[in-house]
Amino acid sequence: MKPVIALVGRPSVGKSTLFNRLTRSRLALVADAPGLTRDRQYGDGRMGDRPYLVVDTGGLAEGLEPTGKAPASIVELVAEQARQAVAEADAVILLVDGRAGLHPLDREIANHLRRLGKPVWLAVNKTEGLPPETAVAEFHALGLGRPHAVSAAHGEGVRGLVQAVLGTLAVAPEEAPAEEALPRIAVVGRPNAGKSTLVNTLLGEERVIVYDQPGTTRESIYVPLERGGRRYILIDTAGVRRRARVRDVLEKFSVVKTLQAIEEANVVILVLDAQAGVAEQDATLAGYVLEQGRALVVAVNKWDALDAPAREWLTRELHRKLDFLVFASAHYISALRGEGIAALFPSVDRAYASAHASLSTPRLNRVLQQAVQATPPPLIRGRRPRLKYAHQGGKNPPRIVVHGNLVAALPKAYRRYLANAFRKAFRLEGAPVRIECRQEENPYRPRPGATKKTSTKKSDRAGGGRRARIYKNKMV
Structure with a gap:
């Protein structure tokens, strides 16, 4: 297995910036605001x-020392996520702020890490x-060796820091298959719909923070998942509200991350809140998923x-407001209790296969001819379009190319048919x-710029003259 390196430290010391630097990506949100990262984020x-x-990991506002009680606030939940990351890691990098100087909380975190007996780099x-x-x-003064x-x-x-960390860890062969080849399942929905609870239930652990407050998840969290002998990449996303209500800059970044996760996904699980009903934002988000061509x-x-x-009543509302999702299977679940979850992934597998x-x-072509015979296309400027043949033009989503005459003017209703x-x-x-x-x-349509050719043969000109004289004599 690959060696695991955990980044820990106080808020706003640059952990997410270093994470993006090490992974050469922009997976982690970076902004000039403390406490932006909450869930632990993995990257290669x-x-x-x-x-x-x-x-x-998220910034530690109260240190790493466990309290012995169940986490009751966002700060305690973030610290619990950081403790899990340290427990999984082969080496830990404690990040401090060189311009802010040594902070008492840095000493507290360093003392806790020192007692764990794991390699710690400052x-x-x-x-x-x-x-x-x-x-x-x-x-x-932190007693963690030479600071970098x-x-x-x-x-x-x-580069020197990473070389020093990897120099103390065993070399491990790379694993296959690569994550890019695995199906990516994005869990999206409005805030507080239960997306993170569903992700934790599917994983069987408290992988992401769940809190009774909208906007708890701020980043798109990519989590490997194995279920039924198949491997997936599960993506927990931030809730998406109506554009008029999104005013905070951090929330705008979170929404962008969610939309990017939809574009990268193969299958999208749209989570609706049964207690809140089917809102206009649910239909808007579903429409965006269809625009991106995602299952x-x-x-x-x-x-x-x-x-x-x-x-x-909710079932009727679902069919009325989301009637354009007739091709998608609907599951009625309780993510907190795990009810109805078993039938969810078979539908995901069928959607991915489709x-x-x-x-x-x-x-x-047989299906096309049968459809045209059952319901011919409507007349266009007094002429009926002729659909000749069809073939597949792409996958994810399936794209079918239809050739014929006047097909470019086919109305949307007939294309849906x-x-x-x-x-x-x-x-x-x-x-x-x-x-x-x-x-x-x-x-037979003349090409633009082409001139009509006239015959230069003497016999053609003579023949044309004879026909003209004959016609004239008959008229006389």
Whole structure:
């Protein structure tokens, strides 16, 4: 297995910036605000031929020492996430702020890490423009060995720090398959719909922070998951509110991360809050998922909190407001109690298979002809379009290209009819089908700029004259 390196420290010391530097990505949100990171974030890094795993953690506002009680606040939940990251790690990098100087909380965290008996490396961040010896002088008092002067924002001293950490860890072979080849499942929805609770239930552990407060999750958390003998990448995302209500800059960044997670996903689980009903924002978010061409599964959470009349009303609202999701399977679940979860992933597997299905061209043409015979396309400027043949033009989502005359002017309603016909014939569940129409050119239409050719043969001119004289004599 790859060596695991955990980044810990006080809030706003640059852990997420260093995480993005080590992973050469922008997975972690970075802003000039303390307490931005809450859940632990994993990322792959590489130094030469040495791969490793980096864990970003939230800022420790009250140290790492466990209280012995169940976490009751966001600060305690963040500290619990950091303790789990340290427990999983092979080495720990304690990050401190070189410009703010030594803080009493730095001493407390260092004392706790020292007692764990794991390799701990001290990195003094934000030392750009300062003499290294002067910048790290006071941090020798932490008793963690020689401090490393680094600048996560500019990359200064980072390479030497990672080389020193990896030099003490055993070399491990790389694992396969790569995460990019695994199905990516994004869990999206409005704030406080139960997305993080669902992720924790699927994982069987408190992997992400769950708190009775909207906006608890701020980043998209990528978590490996194995279920039923198959491996996935599960993505927990921040809740998306209406654009008019999003005013905080950090929330805007969180929404952007959620939209990016939808684009990267293969299948999206749309979580609805049964107690709040089906809102306009749910339909807007579902529409965005379809625009991106992602397979979709609907999970109506908190179903156990409704009585029979409320359930019947919500089912009608679901069919009325989300009627454009007729191809997606809906599951009524309770993420907190684990009810209805077992049937969720079989639908995810079917949606993923439908999105990547290979469609036979002969069968596509048979389905096309049957659909046209059952319901011919409407007249366009007095002429009926002629649909000649179809073939598959892409996957994820399935894209079917239809060739013919006047097909570019086919109305959207008829294209939806064709998409439903193909979906029903090939039993495509949970995946949107896109119809692309390619109109064939008229071979007899003169090309732009081309001039009409006239005959220069003497016989043609003479023949034309004879025909004209004959016609004139008959008229006379």
